[in-house]
Amino acid sequence: MSPNRNPSDSSRVLQTADTTFEIINVIKSRDGAKATEIAEHLDLSRSAVYNHLTTLIENEWIIRTENSYQLSLKFLMLGVYVRNHNRLFSVGKSEVQKLAQETGETAHLATEQQGYQINLLKETGELAVGDQYHTQKLQQTNYHHDTATGKAMLAFLPEERVETILDKQGLPSKTSNTITDRDVFLEELHEIRERGYSYNDEEEIEGLRAVGAPITDQHGNVLGSVSVSGPTSRLKNDRYHEELPEKVMSTANIIELNLNMERRIDRPNRK
Incomplete structure (x- = not known):
């Protein structure tokens, strides 16, 4: 069963369709798979797997x-369509590109869906590091608690929503700096709300720091977040604590303003 599914919805799930999606996920996770591998992984008969594979081939x-x-x-075509029709992506893309160019580092645009962080965009400046790692993050869902973009979103989500996400995902450790204590983490979110931006201080991967800020609508609802990340050798002192937070919050503010102006164009008589 999908980890995103509400148990109360299980009675309405079509088992055949569910199995098809599981097969797709196995092929993705293994970067290609044989029918026997899929059958063994999902504990299905080879004939059942072949039936699903044949249907997927017929539908291209x-x-x-x-x-x-x-x-x-x-x-790929489906993913490009979905991303290009996401307002946060279409409006925020140019500003995230500017942020990467101005800082020379890696800039991210992210959103939250079904409790997970989804990275919509990665832009690299001339000094950016870890391109392959950051590209891989675009291809998967991510937890919130160990990234600047994720913490920036969690800090401004309703408390009940945050509790639900933490109940579901926990606070697994990636490095010795990852916050794994729930009370400590909730206090961290409180501090982020107070100052308006978040830090990732080697909590996701050793040697990497990041600064993030939330993107909200006119009612304060969280739409996503933006961040800049780079090596600890460059993200330190005033640059880490003053310069980059200011740049990231400015980028978030501009994206928010552009979204609000676009909304007014679409619905000029609504507040």
């Missing part, structure tokens, strides 16, 4: 190569 969602089944580029 997967392809069969000499050695395995692979996801087709049809998923």
Whole structure:
């Protein structure tokens, strides 16, 4: 069963469709898989797996190569469509690009969906590091508690929503700096609300720091967040504690303003 599913919805789930999505996820996670591997992983008969694979091939969602089944580029077209129709992405893209260019580091635009952090965009400046690592984050859901973008969003979400997310995900440790105590983490979120921006001080990966800020609508609802990350050798002292927080909050503010102005164009008579 999908980790995002409400148990009360289980009675309405079509088992056949559910299995098809599980097969897609196995092919993705293994960067291609044979039918026997899929059958063993999901504890299904090979004939059942072949039926699902044949349906996916007929509908052009997967392809069969000499050695395995692979996801087709049809998923790419679907993903590009979804991202390009996301208002936060379309409005925020140019500002995140500017942020990366001005700082020389890696800039991220993220949002929250189904309790997870979804990275919509990664832009790199001339000094940016870890391009492959940051690119991989675009291809998966991420927890909030160990990133600047994630903490910036959690800090401004309703408390009940935060508690639900933490109940579901916990606070797993990635480094010795990751906050794993719930009370300490909630206090951290309180401090973020007070100052308006968040830190990731080697909490996600050793040697990497980041500064993030929330992006909200005119009612204070969280739409997403923006961040800048880089090595500890450059993100330190005044640059880490003053310069970058100011730049990140300014970028978030501009994105918020552009979203509000776009909304007024679409609905000129609404407040």
